[in-house]
Amino acid sequence: MFVQDPVFALPLLSNRLWDKVVDQVGKGHSEILMPWTVKLNTMELTDHQKEVVQDLLVFLLQQLHTARKHPSTLFYRFQTYLVDHHQMLESVHVLATVAHFEETVCKVLRRRLDRTDAELGCAWIRNLVLNLYYITFEVAYLPAGPFPENNEEWTSPLVRLLNRMSLKERWQWVALFTSEPEVRILELAVRETEGRDWKSTAVQPDLTQQILTGLYGHDPGICRQTVVPGIGLAAAGSTSPSSHHRLNQIAQWLRVAFDLSTRLVDTTPSLKAHRLRLYEAVLQFDEILLQSKNLEEIITSTVEKTCRIGGFRRSALFWYTPLTRSVYGVHAFNIPRENIQCIREPVENLSGIQEVFEKMKPVHFENIHRRLPDHYVESFHLSSLLVCPIPVVGERQVAVLLLDQDGTPFQADEGTLFALDTMMSRAAKAMSARLAEPATKVGIPSSGVLTPREQQILQFIADGLDTKEISQHLHLSEYTVSEYVRAILRRLQVPNRSAAVAKAMRQNIIQ
Incomplete structure (x- = not known):
């Protein structure tokens, strides 16, 4: 509600004295505005905020001439100004501006009028300022900052x-x-x-x-x-x-x-139906995970069923290994799997993935450009992308599922993000449970012992390829291939490549 009348009574001034006050304040505009401009440059404000605060002081000086006969008009316009600019004006800015207005106007009056007139004029200004303070607190707004211009990702x-x-x-x-x-x-x-x-x-x-x-x-x-x-x-x-x-x-x-x-x-029937669909999706996903016999099926179900249930067109799952700080492709749906499995990239090159790892919640990127290397954006025709982390606790590793609409921009509502977060939590528990099982347990397939990329490299070794030849086939550096080989030996608990091939063949990991 707008304040119409002064809460603090304004002293009576004669027409003669009021004309003097208005005239001297008008002549002293530069003395009032200049120090405020300097002060603003020392305050931690954006250029837009400085402009709004400076305009507030100009507004008060311009409206002063109406304040004696029509104070309610000034108060109404003052409140309107605060409301119209509430996204940029915090209460401390308003109070500081009004305080400067009082201090400098009174200095001008004391310097330009005789002592009696100056004190009467200052008394009137002080009561005007008390009303402005009251209005500022009466508005009682908790300042709401502007919406970010780049609201590309979902936050809580x-x-x-x-x-x-x-x-x-x-x-x-x-x-x-x-x-x-x-x-x-x-x-x-x-x-x-x-x-x-x-x-x-x-x-x-x-x-x-x-x-x-x-x-x-x-x-x-x-x-x-x-x-x-x-x-x-x-x-x-x-x-x-x-x-x-x-x-x-x-x-x-x-x-x-x-x-x-x-x-x-x-x-609302539509919202209620939407909530029921989300519940059904999570229950359906739980049932699929329970029916999965091994880690390979869990990964396949996570990639394919999440894509179908969520109404997406493409999905791909990547694995992050803290030891090498790299992300490599594991599985895909509606994308040639070999195009995903040939990807191995240091996480430092994937700022979008790093952001998701920091939040550990699904994040929707309206435009993934500059958050992934350009050659991936161009090769897979990426635009909007939804990235879901899967914290696999047992191995202290993280999988990440990428979902999109085959390159078409899209939005993701909070209900979908919540459902995906719930589904990925279930997938993480299922993967962790499988990874915690002994590697020799009957029924665990090859991917339960080695990752798909490690299995691929071991098959190349069994086929007689050396490190250089494998690196050429997979477009990886020889150092990276050697790192994979060391990981294979460590996982299989064998001393060399020959022993790794022999053990992998016995366990039907490779042919």
Whole structure:
């Protein structure tokens, strides 16, 4: 609601004195604006923010002439300005601008008018400023920053909310957690090392334990608020009254969002049907994994069934090995498998994959250009891409599944991302369980002992090819082939290539 009348009464001024005040302030514009321009250059603001803040001071000077007869008009226009520019104006910017307006206008009046007139004029300006302060707080907006121009990837709703709010609290992390039947972290956001932005992070064991210990032990260094029964919001790093108040505000907004989403899903047939389809997809995927007899079938099912269930046209699975810090192709659907299996790339060259490894959640890239090497983008005609990590705990390795619409740009809604995250979690557990089994256990196929690429190289060795010839066939360096051979010997627990070939043939790994 807009304030129409002054909350703090404005002193009466004669027409003669008011004309003097307006005239002298008009003549002193440069004395008022110049120091503010210099001050803005020392503040950590974007060029656009500086322009908006500078314009606010100009606006106050221009509107001063209407303030005596029509103060409500000035107040209305002032509030409108704050609302129209709320994405760029934080309350501290408004207060600083109004304070500068008061200080410099009064200096001009004291220098240009006699003492009595100057004091009367300054008293009027001070009460005007008190009303402007009141309006600033009455608007009571928590500044919402602008939407990023490049919102190419999906981030958690909690992170988006925190970044839009331009929070000043010195929190180290903010977590959304469930307390029933046990404490479990649902979403975790951490502050960037440098800057004020928040980012999603994988729920790391050490940090998770620290958070859970604090929540269980009612650590006084952690603020907490209830969102809905069974779900809470917690933050660490600042426990001042303002931090508790701000966290309570966020919790209230989340509570309304929870209630609204529940009502929408329960009352909107299309949303309800969509949710049921997602549940059915996850159940169907679980059944497929349970029926898989070995790791090879689990990988095949993960690649092919995820693509079909999710409504995608192509998919490919890659394996990341921390030892060599490389990603190599394993399996594909609707792409020639040999085109994927010939890929071996240092992860440093794949910034898009690295981003996904940092978040450990599915990420949708509206345009994958510059996040993968150009020759891959061109060869596979890539545009939009959905990248899903699969943390295979047993081997301390990570698989990554890439999904797209055969080069056609597409969007991915949060329901699809959530379903894929759930499915990849199931696939990770299934793969980890198979990798943890003894290699000699009956029923585990060749890929349960060696990766597809290692099996391919061992077959070449059995066919009589040397390191140089294998490297030429696979378009790899001789060093890389040697690294593969060492890994093969280590996995098969044999001393040399001949022993590896003999053991692999006995176990039907190669022909």
